[in-house]
Amino acid sequence: MAFKNINFEIKEHIGVIRLDRPRKLNALNQQLVQELVSALRKLDADDSIRCVVLTGSEKVFSAGADIEEMTGKTFVEMYAQDHFSEIAEAFLKFRKPIIAAVAGAALGGGCELAMMCDIIIAAEDSFFGQPEISLGVIAGIGGTQRLTRAVGKAKAMEMHLTGRRMTADEAERSGLVSRLVPLRKLMDEAMATANKIAALPPLAVKAAKETVNRAEETSLREGLLVERRLFHAMFATEDQTEGMKAFTEKRQAHFRGR
DSSP states (O other), X not given: OOOSSEEEEEETTEEEEEEOOGGGTTOBOXXXXXXXXXXXXXXXXXXXXXXXXXXOOSSEEEOOBOHHHHTTOOHHHHHHTOHHHXXXXXHHHXXXXXXXXXXXXXXXXXXXXXXXXXXXXXXXXXXXXXXXXXXXXXXXXXXXXHXXXXXXXXXXXXXXXXXXXXXXXXXXXXXXXXXXXXXXXXXXXXXXXXXXHHTSOXXXXXXXXXXXXXXXXXXXXXXXXXHHHHHHHGGGSHXXXXXXXXXXXXXXXXXXXX
8 A cells, every 4th residue: 555644664674664744743543553554564474574663753753643533433433443453453463573763752642652662762852641631531552551561550540640741761760661862863773773683583583572572461470481482492493503503603693584
């Protein structure tokens, strides 16, 4: 499909998606969500892609869902046309790492979109929030669940009940973002991280992502079992043989995703 609300490009092993609705502050309308889902499916099916970077503009990541599009909607319409569930499922099914490069506002659905990613690298001017309560609704794409897991109940409860925004510094201290960088270096740092991941064994990267995500979703005993089974499984891959052989031979490893 032709993309009108996102810019989509491939740089060697990296897929780069940029939200592009500047007049609407990258608000998530139905068309943008469908384009984003389509881009993710394309990247997931492409074996040459090993990591994805998702970003907005230098002024805003995303100000949230498109309120004008939702105004006047009934329960039946929202339930029947639940395009937000599509994007949530697309991220849950995506097995390769996704890095969010966040500058400016990441509010409401924009904050939730960033939290769907595996790593958030944020500019020093960025800020995060879940202000849905001021509109008579609550977060609907995972905000109450992911924010609580990221920053703890106390801060998440305050942000959801009052709409308070979290600064970049607080977001880093609270564990919401991986690290902060100057705005001018945001994309360079995000791409450097993506390239570092892309140079590593793809199967082990997928396994690591799966096990870390499992840590939030299950008991410690079950998580340890999954980790151990996937650890053992890596010994059936050519990349494990190459990686350990390269280590003992003191040379650079060349991983092929096998």
